[in-house]
Amino acid sequence: MKTHVRLAASVLVLVGVTTACQQTTEGSVAMTTEPGPPLTSPSRPSSPSIPGLPDIGLPDIPLPTRNTDVPVVPAPPNALTMKCEEFNGLDEATQVAVIREILKQDGNPLGPNGEGIGQMLAQAACQFLPSATVNEVLLGKPPG
Incomplete structure (x- = not known):
């Protein structure tokens, strides 16, 4: 008798679960195979936006440029082996010459704009690390 009750209860649960999961909604399928309007790329990259938030109009921030008129x-x-303290006292042309010499020794690991990146990096870091060498600041290792 208990077996029949258990069997009947499990059949009722199974029927209830399967009928509850068969709900359909009327409608049509979206047509995704038709071509849309042509894509146009903006003349300059636009800033990302978050849907639902207003556009607050962030200003364009220019990238820093290096003075290329340095002799x-x-x-x-x-x-x-120059220390940052001495580097800070040099004129811009001599600073660039020091950076060029350091990058020449290690094959310019800073990439195609290595002199400009190195100049900005050395000028910024040497303000805070006057006892470090410029070589350590640019390459992360002491001169060798």
Whole structure:
């Protein structure tokens, strides 16, 4: 008798679960195979937006540029071992010469704009690390 009750109860549960999961909604399928309007790319990259939030009109921030009108001068003899304290006192042309000399030793690991990146990096970091060498600041290792 208990077996019949259990069997009947499980059949009722099974029927209830299967009929509850068969709800259909009327409608049509979206046509995704038709081509849409042509895509146009903006003349300049637009800033990302979050749907539902208003556009607050962020200003365009120009990228920093390096002064390329700096005359080419020879690097000082101690360019590879120069401390940041001394580097901070140099004029811009000599600073660029020091950076160029350091990057030349290691094959310019900073990439195609290595001199500009190196100049910005060294000028910023040497303000806070006057006892470090410029070589350590640019390459992460002492001169060797």
